[in-house]
Structures are given as structure tokens and as C-alpha cells.
Amino acid sequence: MPVCATLCPKISAARGTRPALNILPKFQLEPGGLSDHCYLGLMSVRVPSMSVLPPVRRDRIIAQLPQFYSKKAAVHTKDEFNSKVKTACQEQRTGTVGRFKIAKVIVVGDLAVGKTCLINRFCKDAFDKNYKATIGVDFEMERFEVLGVPFSLQLWDTAGQERFKCIASTYYRGAQTIVIVFDVNDVASLGHARQWLEDALKENDPTNVQLFLVGTKKDLSSPAQYSQIEQDAIELAEEIKAEYWALSSLTGENVREFFFRIASLAFEANVLAELEKSGSRHIGDVIKINSNSNNVYATSKKKQSNCCQ
Numbered sequence: 001m002p003v004c005a006t007l008c009p010k011i012s013a014a015r016g017t018r019p020a021l022n023i024l025p026k027f028q029l030e031p032g033g034l035s036d037h038c039y040l041g042l043m044s045v046r047v048p049s050m051s052v053l054p055p056v057r058r059d060r061i062i063a064q065l066p067q068f069y070s071k072k073a074a075v076h077t078k079d080e081f082n083s084k085v086k087t088a089c090q091e092q093r094t095g096t097v098g099r100f101k102i103a104k105v106i107v108v109g110d111l112a113v114g115k116t117c118l119i120n121r122f123c124k125d126a127f128d129k130n131y132k133a134t135i136g137v138d139f140e141m142e143r144f145e146v147l148g149v150p151f152s153l154q155l156w157d158t159a160g161q162e163r164f165k166c167i168a169s170t171y172y173r174g175a176q177t178i179v180i181v182f183d184v185n186d187v188a189s190l191g192h193a194r195q196w197l198e199d200a201l202k203e204n205d206p207t208n209v210q211l212f213l214v215g216t217k218k219d220l221s222s223p224a225q226y227s228q229i230e231q232d233a234i235e236l237a238e239e240i241k242a243e244y245w246a247l248s249s250l251t252g253e254n255v256r257e258f259f260f261r262i263a264s265l266a267f268e269a270n271v272l273a274e275l276e277k278s279g280s281r282h283i284g285d286v287i288k289i290n291s292n293s294n295n296v297y298a299t300s301k302k303k304q305s306n307c308c309q
């Protein structure tokens with residue numbers, strides 16, 4: 001059955017005092033989808049085979065690799081996208097990237113460090129000075145075009161409050177990017193970063209995730225105060241192999257650059273993984289038919305028994 005639509009539960013940012021749990025069907029129809037039919041339970045719905053989604057916003061187009069924040073703590077310090085990735089994009093050999101691929105990003109960290117404000121600044125260009133705790137989780141989809149290829153990030157905003165942590169942690173699984181947020185004016189929140197990472201890694205494969213350590217509320221700290229905490233943060237980032245960033249959701253400083261960097265590095269990793277997958281498939285590896293054998297069944301039986309030994 002062709003899959004051209006997925007149903008995703010959306011748990012709203014049950015913000016404020018009243019928790020709300022909304023399960024909304026959310027269609028994700030990719031441009032140039034495989035089929036013009038979507039099957040939703042017993043219902044077959046005809047949808048246009050071409051883009052139902054609007055084109056990617058002009059300010060979400062990435063043509064160059066965005067640079068790191070600090071050379072000492074960067075996932076990598078290259079100036080440009082990997083050359084294999086660039087060629088694959090030019091030749092439209094990016095496999096599932098650009099069609100179904102959505103990279104999951106989870107944003108974790110202590111309560112009130114500014115996770116929700118960070119996501120809202122980027123996705124909605126909004127800032128709320130009043131604190132409303134996130135209850136459970138919320139997510140936003142952000143669509144980009146990287147090197148001419150569509151690519152989406154699913155940004156999961158999780159609750160920092162202890163009492164909601166167990167709900168939030170059930171959404172950690174399957175992350176490609178883990179963003180650990182702390183407040184640059186609150187040393188304790190940096191101290192808790194390791195614990196947040198440990199919890200997030202319990203649900204994910206550490207070798208397959210990109211880590212970011214992000215200090216928020218830079219606008220509230222003096223240069224002297226900031227440089228002190230920055231040293232500790234960079235040290236920690238180096239230790240846990242995370243890329244370090246500092247920003248402000250109030251002023252917007254570095255917010256766009258940060259998300260562009262996440263999208264670009266996730267995209268690059270995904271295309272490289274696709275190339276590796278397609279490169280490891282050689283014609284001879286697929287099926288070997290033994291032309292000397294008249295009894296195919298006997299051959300396959302023998303193979304099976306070998307494999308179980």
C-alpha cells in the first residue's frame with residue numbers, strides 16, 4: 001500500500017494551568033509524493049499527486065553550510081557541505097531524503113530555561129515574556145530546502161518540570177538530534193545538562209545522534225558573567241561531544257543560525273547514510289542463484305540450516 005500520508009498525534013503544548021491533550025490527525029503530504037491515493041483506514045482519498053504543501057519559505061532555503069558558533073566545540077569545522085553530499089544533491093541521488101525523511105529533534109533541559117521560547121522564536125517569530133510551563137510535549141514541523149532538496153525537522157519541545165518528565169521522556173525515542181538547553185545565567189541548569197543527556201540517550205543510539213548544548217537568555221548576562229559560564233559550557237560540550245551555542249530568544253540573536261546549523265548537519269548526515277546504504281548494495285549481493293543446482297528448494301533449505309548453526 002502506498003504511503004503518502006501519515007497520521008501523527010499532536011499533543012498540544014498544554015500550556016498554562018489547564019492541561020489539554022489534543023490528538024489531531026496531521027497530514028504530511030510530501031511534494032512529488034509516490035501516489036495520488038491515500039488510504040486512511042477503509043477510506044481511499046484521492047489527493048493531487050503534486051505538492052499539497054506550499055513551497056518551502058524563501059527564508060528557509062540553505063545553500064551554504066552555516067558555520068559553527070565556537071570552533072572549540074563544533075560537530076565539525078568544515079567550511080562547506082561534504083562534497084559527496086553536494087554531488088548527490090546535484091544529481092538528485094539523495095534517496096529517501098527529500099521525499100519522506102523527517103529528522104526528529106528533541107529539546108530537553110531544566111524548567112524555565114527557555115526551550116519553548118527558543119522554538120517559538122524560530123518557528124513563529126514570537127516571544128512570550130510570561131512563563132507558561134509545557135505540560136508533556138509539543139512539536140512543530142519546520143520545512144527547509146537544503147542544497148535544493150526539501151528536508152524537514154520535527155522539533156519536539158519537552159517539559160522540564162520534574163512532574164511532567166515521565167510523559168515527555170516517552171517521546172525521546174528516534175531522535176536524530178538532541179538539543180540540551182541551559183540558562184547562561186543559571187549555573188545549576190548547566191550542571192543538570194549531563195543528566196538530561198543521559199536520559200535522552202537511554203532512548204536513542206548514542207552513535208547515531210548529533211548533540212547540541214545551548215545556552216539561552218544571553219541578553220540577560222553581562223559580558224563578564226557570560227564569559228565565565230561559557231568556559232564551563234564549552235568544556236562540557238567538548239567532553240560530551242556536543243556543539244555549543246549561546247543565543248537569546250528575546251532578541252533573536254543566533255536563533256536562526258542555530259536552527260539552520262541543526263537542519264544542515266542533520267541533512268548532511270542523512271544524505272551520507274543514504275549514500276552508504278546504496279553504495280553497499282551491489283548487484284552480486286542481492287540473490288545468488290546457483291545455476292548448477294536443479295533443486296532450488298534443496299539449496300535454500302541447506303542455506304537455512306547453515307545459517308542456524
Ligand SMILES: Nc1nc2c(ncn2[C@@H]2O[C@H](COP(=O)(O)OP(=O)(O)OP(=O)(O)O)[C@@H](O)[C@H]2O)c(=O)[nH]1
Pocket residue numbers: 109110111112113114115116117118128129130131132133134135158159160161216217218219220247248249250251
Ligand atoms: N530575557 C529572556 N527571557 C527568556 C528567554 N528565553 C526565555 N525567557 C523567559 O524564560 C521563561 C521560561 O521560558 P520557557 O521557554 O517557557 O521555558 P521552558 O524551558 O520551555 O520551560 P518548561 O516548559 O517548564 O520546561 C519565560 O518567562 C520566558 O519569557 C531569553 O532568551 N531571554
Ligand SMILES: [Mg+2]
Pocket residue numbers: 115116117132133134157158159160
Ligand atoms: Mg516549555
